[in-house]
Amino acid sequence: MNTPADLSTSSTPAHEAIQPGTAIDNLLAGAYLAADALPPYHLLNPQQVAPAIDALIAQAQACLNAVVSAETPTTWESVMAPLTSATERLGRAWSAVHHMGGVMDSPEWREATNSRLEAVTRFWSALAQDPRLYAKIKLLAQAPDVLGHPAREKAIANSLRDFRLGGAELEPEAQQAFAEMSARLAALAQKFSEQLLDSTNASLVVVDDAARLQGIPEPVRAAAKAEAEKRGLSAPAVFTLQQPSLIPVLQFATDRALREEIYSKNARRASELAEEGPSHDNTPVMGEILALRQAQARLLGFANAAETSLAAKMADSPQTVVGFLRDLAQKARPSAEKDLAELKAFSRQELGLDPLAPWDISYASEKLRQSRYAFSEEEVRQYFPLPSVLNGLFSIVKTLFGVEIRPLLALAPAPVWHNDVQVFEVRRSGDTVGHLYLDLYARATKRGGAWMDDSRGRRQLRSRLQKPVALLTCNFAAPTDGKPSTLTHDDVITLFHEFGHGLHHLLTQVDDLEVSGINGVEWDAVELPSQFMENFCWEWDTLHGMTAHVDTGAPLPRDLYDRMVAAKNFQSGLFMLRQVEFSLFDMRIHAELANLSSENPEQAGIAIAKVLAEVRDEVAVIQPPAFNRFAQSFSHIFAGGYAAGYYSYKWAEVLSADAYAAFEEAGPSQYSIVGEKFWREILSRGGSRPAMESFQAFRGRPPKPDALLRHNGLAQAA
Numbered sequence: 001m002n003t004p005a006d007l008s009t010s011s012t013p014a015h016e017a018i019q020p021g022t023a024i025d026n027l028l029a030g031a032y033l034a035a036d037a038l039p040p041y042h043l044l045n046p047q048q049v050a051p052a053i054d055a056l057i058a059q060a061q062a063c064l065n066a067v068v069s070a071e072t073p074t075t076w077e078s079v080m081a082p083l084t085s086a087t088e089r090l091g092r093a094w095s096a097v098h099h100m101g102g103v104m105d106s107p108e109w110r111e112a113t114n115s116r117l118e119a120v121t122r123f124w125s126a127l128a129q130d131p132r133l134y135a136k137i138k139l140l141a142q143a144p145d146v147l148g149h150p151a152r153e154k155a156i157a158n159s160l161r162d163f164r165l166g167g168a169e170l171e172p173e174a175q176q177a178f179a180e181m182s183a184r185l186a187a188l189a190q191k192f193s194e195q196l197l198d199s200t201n202a203s204l205v206v207v208d209d210a211a212r213l214q215g216i217p218e219p220v221r222a223a224a225k226a227e228a229e230k231r232g233l234s235a236p237a238v239f240t241l242q243q244p245s246l247i248p249v250l251q252f253a254t255d256r257a258l259r260e261e262i263y264s265k266n267a268r269r270a271s272e273l274a275e276e277g278p279s280h281d282n283t284p285v286m287g288e289i290l291a292l293r294q295a296q297a298r299l300l301g302f303a304n305a306a307e308t309s310l311a312a313k314m315a316d317s318p319q320t321v322v323g324f325l326r327d328l329a330q331k332a333r334p335s336a337e338k339d340l341a342e343l344k345a346f347s348r349q350e351l352g353l354d355p356l357a358p359w360d361i362s363y364a365s366e367k368l369r370q371s372r373y374a375f376s377e378e379e380v381r382q383y384f385p386l387p388s389v390l391n392g393l394f395s396i397v398k399t400l401f402g403v404e405i406r407p408l409l410a411l412a413p414a415p416v417w418h419n420d421v422q423v424f425e426v427r428r429s430g431d432t433v434g435h436l437y438l439d440l441y442a443r444a445t446k447r448g449g450a451w452m453d454d455s456r457g458r459r460q461l462r463s464r465l466q467k468p469v470a471l472l473t474c475n476f477a478a479p480t481d482g483k484p485s486t487l488t489h490d491d492v493i494t495l496f497h498e499f500g501h502g503l504h505h506l507l508t509q510v511d512d513l514e515v516s517g518i519n520g521v522e523w524d525a526v527e528l529p530s531q532f533m534e535n536f537c538w539e540w541d542t543l544h545g546m547t548a549h550v551d552t553g554a555p556l557p558r559d560l561y562d563r564m565v566a567a568k569n570f571q572s573g574l575f576m577l578r579q580v581e582f583s584l585f586d587m588r589i590h591a592e593l594a595n596l597s598s599e600n601p602e603q604a605g606i607a608i609a610k611v612l613a614e615v616r617d618e619v620a621v622i623q624p625p626a627f628n629r630f631a632q633s634f635s636h637i638f639a640g641g642y643a644a645g646y647y648s649y650k651w652a653e654v655l656s657a658d659a660y661a662a663f664e665e666a667g668p669s670q671y672s673i674v675g676e677k678f679w680r681e682i683l684s685r686g687g688s689r690p691a692m693e694s695f696q697a698f699r700g701r702p703p704k705p706d707a708l709l710r711h712n713g714l715a716q717a718a
């Protein structure tokens with residue numbers, strides 16, 4: 001009796017039900033897969049990965065075969081409960097492997113990960129397309145223990161939707177065609193990225209005279225010198241089109257011709273006009289990608305590829321998104337025009353640049369920012385020692401959601417992968433609701449960036465409640481010489497952001513894992529809690545309360561705060577319009593170019609360029625030069641997962657700003673009351689109901705962009 005189903009519902013802790021001495025027992029150190037013990041990361045070791053993952057895949061496969069059989073009763077308890085247990089165990093084990101690779105990188109962890117990556121990927125994609133499972137889940141929609149359970153109904157609906165989007169409803173011939181298109185699309189996405197990379201690497205800007213390097217920061221010059229040496233060139237500097245080389249030249253180089261050269265080469269990348277010629281032209285690749293997406297959409301019965309993309313998102317139709325974007329553009333336009341007028345006047349008067357050319361914009365903007373909106377990041381960070389910031393963060397979530405976060409100090413041995421990691425207990429209304437691991441300092445073995453990982457999700461088992469565990473990883477400067485780590489204001493925002501994801505995961509009240517916490521939340525709504533938390537980093541009272549100068553203990557001075565806010569809103573109108581331009585272009589090509597032919601990719605590519613030109617005419621206040629081939633390097637939508645989804649950046653910002661505005665309207669004395677409602681209607685619900693329903697339940701109306709515009713200094717006097 002060691003099927004996964006028995007483990008999840010057994011009255012003994014899960015690890016006790018595992019046969020001692022098995023591979024899984026070894027890897028997961030007994031308790032790792034338990035429903036209640038803290039996951040003992042200190043015991044994980046890469047040698048155990050291969051046998052354990054093999055065993056977990058075999059168990060999950062056996063469980064799948066069992067639940068789809070005709071003899072298995074069509075109930076949630078007989079099908080979903082055991083299958084979720086089996087796949088959860090594999091998912092949790094694999095996420096631990098992935099986590100260890102990300103925070104304790106070593107040749108051993110890399111090898112362990114790579115040795116099973118393909119097997120795990122193969123298992124998940126086969127599961128997502130298993131026709132026997134699809135047939136069974138269809139029947140489950142009417143099961144007695146599903147009907148009347150909204151969370152389970154939602155989980156089943158999500159699953160059926162994903163099967164359909166994968167082509168499960170198609171006739172065999174169409175299914176075959178669909179699969180071939182998917183394979184071709186994967187290859188084209190790869191080709192798009194490769195050509196872009198090759199074209200980026202094909203162009204160089206060689207500077208023969210050191211006098212032309214004026215204005216460029218010393219480390220960038222040193223890198224450019226090293227680049228020249230690497231290539232065996234005697235020139236004092238060679239710049240590439242890679243971001244760390246390109247951006248500082250555009251921002252700081254006093255030599256206008258140098259800026260023009262690098263701008264022009266960059267803007268023509270991966271197009272027929274590229275410096276190296278048309279050999280890496282992405283135009284036909286884009287055309288074929290879009291044509292195939294449209295063909296797949298037609299097979300699935302959608303009018304266009306934008307509809308396919310939105311089927312699993314919060315926004316209900318391409319028209320809604322287009323209307324949303326045009327509204328933002330219209331409201332941000334006056335500010336953007338003001339930004340541009342200010343920039344032009346400054347460039348003319350202070351820099352002698354008239355007219356302002358496209359390659360002057362970053363340079364002039366940087367000069368303008370420095371002269372009118374600059375403040376020292378180094379000065380600011382002295383006010384944000386990590387312990388004060390954490391106290392401030394914990395205190396605001398206590399006020400908002402009644403959540404108490406306490407360090408677990410007396411753990412021996414601590415269940416952590418590194419000594420820097422702290423473990424916290426998360427309590428609400430006197431109960432422990434979950435645990436949080438914080439790993440905040442940068443180190444050589446850690447992947448860059450910041451993220452929240454789900455170690456274990458909330459789930460009601462037959463005899464007990466499995467409580468969530470969140471892992472929060474950042475890359476802040478480590479403490480030195482007895483002085484605490486100090487954070488830049490951007491670091492503080494990052495911490496609040498990831499903590500918001502953590503709260504979404506930890507404070508859920510949903511009992512079914514498929515839709516608890518962040519599981520099953522629509523892709524364009526999942527950033528709501530994280531971006532919501534960022535707002536408190538701009539609130540004077542909150543910020544003031546969590547600052548203490550690392551030497552004097554003094555709080556953040558008001559005038560420094562005012563300068564930070566002014567800098568935040570610098571050129572926010574121009575920035576907003578640029579984001580809207582990209583988003584509208586993305587949505588319109590997927591919604592409007594519904595009948596492209598993959599037989600004629602070149603022509604499809606031209607149709608795409610035409611839409612881009614229309615969008616620019618409509619939205620942009622700064623018209624790029626005719627040779628600018630932005631679309632040919634827009635990887636997010638052609639090679640990444642953002643097709644007809646780029647709008648979600650702005651969408652989530654509107655949701656989070658509007659949610660936060662409910663707190664502003666009520667005022668700090670009412671934070672607990674509004675916070676309780678935010679928890680009840682949004683955080684606690686996870687993916688158990690549509691995000692729009694949750695938002696409206698909280699706000700009492702659909703989302704409005706006004707708060708976002710106001711927070712960005714874009715509000716217009718009516």
Ligand SMILES: [Zn+2]
Nearest residue numbers: 497501527530
């Ligand atoms: Zn996020």
